[in-house]
Amino acid sequence: MNCKRVRQIISLQEPLDHRSLQHLEQCSACRAVRIQQERLDTLLESWDLQTEPSSRLLASVRAGLGHEQAAARRDGLRWFLRQVQLPMAGARRGLAWGVSFCLVLIATTATVHHWQAVRQQRQAATAAGAVQELQALDQDSELLQTWDMLSSDGDAGSKTRQTYQATP
Amino acid sequence: MDAARERACMMSMKLSPVPAAEAAREAARSDADTQLMLRFQEGEETCFELLVHRHSRPLLHFLTRMVASPQVSEELVQESFLRIYQARQRYRPEARFSTWLYRIATRVALNHLRKCRKDRFAISLNAGEDGEPVWEPADQAPGTEEDLLRRERAQRVRRAIGALPERQRAAVLMHKYQGLDYRAIGEALGLSQAATKSLLFRAYETLREELRDLLEGGQA
Numbered sequence A: 001m002n003c004k005r006v007r008q009i010i011s012l013q014e015p016l017d018h019r020s021l022q023h024l025e026q027c028s029a030c031r032a033v034r035i036q037q038e039r040l041d042t043l044l045e046s047w048d049l050q051t052e053p054s055s056r057l058l059a060s061v062r063a064g065l066g067h068e069q070a071a072a073r074r075d076g077l078r079w080f081l082r083q084v085q086l087p088m089a090g091a092r093r094g095l096a097w098g099v100s101f102c103l104v105l106i107a108t109t110a111t112v113h114h115w116q117a118v119r120q121q122r123q124a125a126t127a128a129g130a131v132q133e134l135q136a137l138d139q140d141s142e143l144l145q146t147w148d149m150l151s152s153d154g155d156a157g158s159k160t161r162q163t164y165q166a167t168p
Numbered sequence B: 001m002d003a004a005r006e007r008a009c010m011m012s013m014k015l016s017p018v019p020a021a022e023a024a025r026e027a028a029r030s031d032a033d034t035q036l037m038l039r040f041q042e043g044e045e046t047c048f049e050l051l052v053h054r055h056s057r058p059l060l061h062f063l064t065r066m067v068a069s070p071q072v073s074e075e076l077v078q079e080s081f082l083r084i085y086q087a088r089q090r091y092r093p094e095a096r097f098s099t100w101l102y103r104i105a106t107r108v109a110l111n112h113l114r115k116c117r118k119d120r121f122a123i124s125l126n127a128g129e130d131g132e133p134v135w136e137p138a139d140q141a142p143g144t145e146e147d148l149l150r151r152e153r154a155q156r157v158r159r160a161i162g163a164l165p166e167r168q169r170a171a172v173l174m175h176k177y178q179g180l181d182y183r184a185i186g187e188a189l190g191l192s193q194a195a196t197k198s199l200l201f202r203a204y205e206t207l208r209e210e211l212r213d214l215l216e217g218g219q220a
């Protein structure tokens, strides 16, 4: 066993085994260290503190704990409010989305209805126009027939007809 | 806290069923302070008050020696207990309560010393050659030659320990004055047992060297 190991055992005040004791018998330097360490132990004990915790210490620990507990309660309250506010915020967001969707739906429906109405009106107008055209054609046809009947009686009539055909 | 409340708190203490674990863990679990801490975790605030009551004095002495100021050390005791209060849910009964307590207190002390160094307000253990910081009122009182010698020796010890590197200082204080074992000291400092032994060995070697004249003169 070497000096360092023995001195470590001595310094840490661990029990000396047989080999350490054998080393000490042979090594005067380690024996001196052992004596010095024993004296050091006694010397260190001279730094004795008799101070007691002041009443202020215990009071301040209690005050600190009170503050801590109050902070914990505040944190708890904040947590609760967060928990309450979060669904409310969610609800508000949901409501906003819902309203927006409804507005878009209403606008889209109104636009579609408007265009459908316009198309129907146009279609109706077109149909009415066709009927009027047909009626006009019928009237023209009747007129032509009457015209033919008139023109078959004289040259003037045929001349006029020729002129009519030449100038469309 | 009065004695009756303390007794009631201790009497009503139920020991948890011990699983087949290591002896050290079992010892820690059956430790009265550990049981108090576990009950405090469950919401019994009076158990925490009892822990403060039981540990404030040794903790005050440890921190006073560590930072060399009784006034500051009271604040650090308070901070240590507040940290324990805040971290109560993180406590696990694998280690003794005192080990956990000194781990937190050592961190608080080391943080304070580092902050002091940073702020250039380093606390000098040699401060006040003409008027020592008020460690103990008795130290300042005139007395016999024996008293004077005792005061001088204490002052030399204080300076020698104060001159140690902070971790060595903490280790010596926990080992010599708080009676903690290597495992607890190692846990408090975040070191293995071997590293703790090595740290302590170096610290005691330094102290023997620093105080050689007193040791060889046989004044100790």
Ligand SMILES: [Zn+2]
Residues within 6 Å of the ligand: A002, A003, A004, A006, A023, A027, A029, A030
């Ligand atoms: Zn040797």
